[in-house]
Amino acid sequence: MLGLSNVKTLAGGKGVEVEWANGSTARFHAVWLRDNSPDPETLSPGNGQRLIRIQDVPEDVAVKAATVFDDVRLEIVFSPEDKVVTFDAAWLMEHRYDRPETADTAPGWTGVEVVRWGEELQEKLPVASFREANRNADELRRWLADVRRYGVAKMTDMPLESGAICKVVELFGYLRETNYGRFFEVRTEVNPVNLAYTGLGLQVHTDNPYRDPVPTLQLLSCLENSVDGGDSVVVDSFKAVELLRGEAPEAFKALSSLPANYTYAGTGDVMLRSKRPMIELGPDGELLAVRFNNRSLGPLTDIPFDQMEAFYDGYRKLAEIMERPELAVTFKLQPGELFIVDNTRVTHGRVGYEGSGSRWLQGAYADLDGLRSTLAVLEQQATQEEQNEVVA
Amino acid sequence: MLGLSNVKTLAGGKGVEVEWANGSTARFHAVWLRDNSPDPETLSPGNGQRLIRIQDVPEDVAVKAATVFDDVRLEIVFSPEDKVVTFDAAWLMEHRYDRPETADTAPGWTGVEVVRWGEELQEKLPVASFREANRNADELRRWLADVRRYGVAKMTDMPLESGAICKVVELFGYLRETNYGRFFEVRTEVNPVNLAYTGLGLQVHTDNPYRDPVPTLQLLSCLENSVDGGDSVVVDSFKAVELLRGEAPEAFKALSSLPANYTYAGTGDVMLRSKRPMIELGPDGELLAVRFNNRSLGPLTDIPFDQMEAFYDGYRKLAEIMERPELAVTFKLQPGELFIVDNTRVTHGRVGYEGSGSRWLQGAYADLDGLRSTLAVLEQQATQEEQNEVVA
Numbered sequence: 050m051l052g053l054s055n056v057k058t059l060a061g062g063k064g065v066e067v068e069w070a071n072g073s074t075a076r077f078h079a080v081w082l083r084d085n086s087p088d089p090e091t092l093s094p095g096n097g098q099r100l101i102r103i104q105d106v107p108e109d110v111a112v113k114a115a116t117v118f119d120d121v122r123l124e125i126v127f128s129p130e131d132k133v134v135t136f137d138a139a140w141l142m143e144h145r146y147d148r149p150e151t152a153d154t155a156p157g158w159t160g161v162e163v164v165r166w167g168e169e170l171q172e173k174l175p176v177a178s179f180r181e182a183n184r185n186a187d188e189l190r191r192w193l194a195d196v197r198r199y200g201v202a203k204m205t206d207m208p209l210e211s212g213a214i215c216k217v218v219e220l221f222g223y224l225r226e227t228n229y230g231r232f233f234e235v236r237t238e239v240n241p242v243n244l245a246y247t248g249l250g251l252q253v254h255t256d257n258p259y260r261d262p263v264p265t266l267q268l269l270s271c272l273e274n275s276v277d278g279g280d281s282v283v284v285d286s287f288k289a290v291e292l293l294r295g296e297a298p299e300a301f302k303a304l305s306s307l308p309a310n311y312t313y314a315g316t317g318d319v320m321l322r323s324k325r326p327m328i329e330l331g332p333d334g335e336l337l338a339v340r341f342n343n344r345s346l347g348p349l350t351d352i353p354f355d356q357m358e359a360f361y362d363g364y365r366k367l368a369e370i371m372e373r374p375e376l377a378v379t380f381k382l383q384p385g386e387l388f389i390v391d392n393t394r395v396t397h398g399r400v401g402y403e404g405s406g407s408r409w410l411q412g413a414y415a416d417l418d419g420l421r422s423t424l425a426v427l428e429q430q431a432t433q434e435e436q437n438e439v440v441a
Numbered sequence: 442m443l444g445l446s447n448v449k450t451l452a453g454g455k456g457v458e459v460e461w462a463n464g465s466t467a468r469f470h471a472v473w474l475r476d477n478s479p480d481p482e483t484l485s486p487g488n489g490q491r492l493i494r495i496q497d498v499p500e501d502v503a504v505k506a507a508t509v510f511d512d513v514r515l516e517i518v519f520s521p522e523d524k525v526v527t528f529d530a531a532w533l534m535e536h537r538y539d540r541p542e543t544a545d546t547a548p549g550w551t552g553v554e555v556v557r558w559g560e561e562l563q564e565k566l567p568v569a570s571f572r573e574a575n576r577n578a579d580e581l582r583r584w585l586a587d588v589r590r591y592g593v594a595k596m597t598d599m600p601l602e603s604g605a606i607c608k609v610v611e612l613f614g615y616l617r618e619t620n621y622g623r624f625f626e627v628r629t630e631v632n633p634v635n636l637a638y639t640g641l642g643l644q645v646h647t648d649n650p651y652r653d654p655v656p657t658l659q660l661l662s663c664l665e666n667s668v669d670g671g672d673s674v675v676v677d678s679f680k681a682v683e684l685l686r687g688e689a690p691e692a693f694k695a696l697s698s699l700p701a702n703y704t705y706a707g708t709g710d711v712m713l714r715s716k717r718p719m720i721e722l723g724p725d726g727e728l729l730a731v732r733f734n735n736r737s738l739g740p741l742t743d744i745p746f747d748q749m750e751a752f753y754d755g756y757r758k759l760a761e762i763m764e765r766p767e768l769a770v771t772f773k774l775q776p777g778e779l780f781i782v783d784n785t786r787v788t789h790g791r792v793g794y795e796g797s798g799s800r801w802l803q804g805a806y807a808d809l810d811g812l813r814s815t816l817a818v819l820e821q822q823a824t825q826e827e828q829n830e831v832v833a
Contacts, residue, residue: 076746080749080753084753096706099737146743146746226618242488262654321814333700335700346491347476350536357470357472358470361495423710426712
C-alpha cells in the first residue's frame with residue numbers, strides 16, 4: 050500500500066499538492082475534492098451516488114487545512130463550510146488528474162488498453178472455449194480483456210443449436226434488439242433485405258453505421274459452413290487510421306472533421322439514417338469509433354460542396370489501406386465457433402461463396418458498456434483474490 | 442413535380458450544375474454521382490445497398506456528357522467507363538449538398554427538426570392516447586414527430602398493468618435492456634441501488650451517462666401516485682446550452698471541449714464508466730447530446746489540471762441555468778400515464794416525496810434510431826396517401 054508522505058496547501062487554498070512515499074506528486078483542486086468527498090452527506094454510502102448538486106458546493110470553496118494521518122489518510126478542512134473530510138491515499142493515487150503530458154495526444158490517439166494489430170494477430174487470435182468461459186471466471190475475464198485490447202476474439206465449443214449466440218452475450222451483457230431481431234440469420238436468401246444474406250463477397254465493414262447509437266459489439270456464430278469460400282476476414286480499422294494519419298494527414302483530417310451519412314431502407318418498414326463522421330474523435334482527439342461500410346454510405350448530403358472531393362479522396366485512401374493484405378486476419382468459422390468484434394473499431398468481411406454445401410451463420414448485437422462493466426468486476430474480484438492469497 | 446430546366450458540365454468534367462424549373466441550382470461532383478448511381482450494378486434493386494466499393498469507381502471518373510430528358514431525368518455519361526446512368530430530378534433535389542450557407546453554423550447549432558422550449562411548453566405538452574396511437578397511424582406519427590421536435594411527450598390511457606411500458610416501446614422500436622432489466626421499478630426501496638429508488642428529490646438529469654452508448658430514449662410510466670410531492674419536471678438542455686453559449690461562451694467552450702467521466706457501481710456486479718463531454722458536438726459543431734447528472738459525474742480524471750477550474754465553473758453555470766423556473770415544465774404523472782424523453786437532450790427530475798400514499802413508476806430505455814425510422818416510414822406513407830388522394 051503506497052502511503053502519503055506530505056501535503057501542501059496551494060496558494061489561496063485553491064487546492065492541495067500531495068506527495069506519495071515513492072516521491073510522485075499530484076495537485077487536486079478544492080472544488081474537485083469537495084465534489085468527490087466520500088462522506089455520507091456527499092456520496093450515498095449504499096450506492097456511491099452523489100447526494101449533492103454542484104450548487105451545493107460553495108462557489109468560494111477552499112482548503113482551510115490539510116493534514117496527513119497514518120500515511121494513508123488525508124484530512125481536509127473545507128472553508129467556508131468548515132467541513133472535515135478524509136480521503137484515502139490509494140483512492141487519490143488512482144484518481145489523480147495532474148499528470149505529466151508524456152503520452153501521444155495528437156488527434157487519433159488511443160489509450161493504453163487498445164493494442165493495434167495487423168496480420169501478426171493471425172497466429173495468436175484470442176480464443177476461449179464457451180464451456181470453459183461459462184464455468185471459469187478467469188477464462189471469461191481473459192477473453193473479455195482480449196476483446197477490449199484487440200477488439201476481436203473467437204469462441205469455440207458452442208452448442209450446435211439455433212440461438213446459442215444469445216448465451217454468449219449473457220456471459221457479459223445484454224443483446225441489442227434491432228429490426229433484424231434479437232438475433233438474425235446470415236445465409237443466402239432469395240429476396241435478401243441485406244446483401245449480407247447473399248453469397249456475395251463483402252468488403253470489410255463495421256455493421257449498422259446507419260444506426261445511432263450504433264451497436265458497439267457484433268457477434269457471428271456458425272452452425273453450418275461446408276461451402277467453398279465464405280472465409281471471414283477482420284481488419285483493425287484503428288490500425289488503418291493510424292497508417293492513414295501518417296501517410297495522408299489531409300485524408301485523416303477530412304474523414305474526422307466532416308460528417309458522413311449512412312442509410313438503410315432494405316424493407317418497407319425501415320428507414321434508418323445517421324449523420325456521423327467516418328472517423329470519430331472525442332473532444333480531446335481520442336479515436337473513438339470508425340464507421341466504414343461501402344454498402345450503406347451516403348448519399349452524402351451534409352458535406353459542403355467545396356469539401357466533397359477531399360472527403361472522397363480520403364475515403365478512397367482509407368479503403369485502400371483497409372484492403373492491404375498485411376492488415377488482414379482471415380479464418381473460416383467452423384460449426385460451433387463464433388467471433389465477436391468491437392463494432393466501433395474492428396471491421397469484418399467475407400470472401401464470396403457459391404456452389405454446393407451450406408453456410409448458416411447467426412448474428413447478434415450487444416454493447417460495450419455491459420462487457421466493460423463485467424470485465425471490471427471480474428478484474429476487481431481477481432485482484433481481491435490475489436490480495437487475500439498474499440494475506441493468507 | 443419540380444422538373445429540371447437545364448444542366449451544364451463543370452470544367453474538366455468534374456461534375457455538373459443542374460437547374461430546376463423554379464430557378465434553383467446545385468452542383469454535383471462526378472465522383473458523388475457515380476458513387477450514388479441508381480443502376481442495378483451499383484445499387485441493389487432489392488434493398489438499395491451499394492454493390493461496389495469506392496475503389497471500383499475509377500479515380501479519374503468524370504462527366505463526359507450530361508443531358509436532361511423530359512424535364513425529370515438527368516442522363517450522365519461517365520468516363521472512363523463510358524457508363525450511362527439516369528438520375529431522377531426529385532431525387533437530385535432531395536439530396537443536393539451544394540447549398541448556400543445561410544443557417545446558423547456556430548458551434549452548438551441544431552437542425553430545423555429541433556425546437557427548443559422553456560416553460561411555455563407547459564400548456565401544450567405533446568400528448569397522445571395509447572389506445573388511439575395503437576390503432577391510428579396518424580396519431581402515432583404526430584406523437585413521434587413531437588418527440589423528435591421537442592424531445593418530450595406524454596401518453597395517457599395506458600393499461601394499468603405492470604410492464605405496459607413495453608407495449609409503448611413496441612409502437613416504434615426496441616427496448617434497450619440493461620443491468621436494471623428490460624424495464625425497472627421506480628419506487629422507494631430499503632436498500633436502493635440507485636437514488637432514483639428513494640423518496641429524495643432528484644435534480645434534473647439525463648439518465649445513465651455512465652453508459653456508452655447511452656440509452657437515447659427513456660420512458661417512465663405511472664401505476665400509482667398518491668403521495669404528496671413526486672411531481673415530475675423536465676427541462677430542455679438544448680435550450681439551456683443555447684443560453685449558456687450566449688451568457689458564458691467560455692463555459693460552453695469548456696464543457697464542449699473537455700471530456701467528463703461518469704460512473705456507476707451501485708451493486709457489486711456492475712462497474713460502469715464512461716468518458717464523454719458534458720456537451721457533445723459533432724465535427725461540424727452540431728449539438729448532438731448533453732450528459733447532465735449530478736449523481737454520477739466523476740471523479741473527473743481526464744481533464745488536465747490547468748483546465749479543471751474552467752470545467753467546474755462551466756458546470757456550475759450550466760447547472761444554474763438548468764434550474765431556472767422559466768425553463769421548467771412540471772406535471773404529476775397519474776396512474777395510466779407515461780412520459781418519454783429524448784435522453785440525449787431533455788433532462789428530467791422530480792420533487793421529493795414522503796409520508797402516506799404510494800408512488801410506483803416503471804422505467805425503460807429504448808433508442809432513437811428505431812423511433813426515427815418508424816416515424817420516417819409513417820411520414821412516407823402519409824405523403825403517398827396524400828398524393829393518391831390528389832390523383833383520385
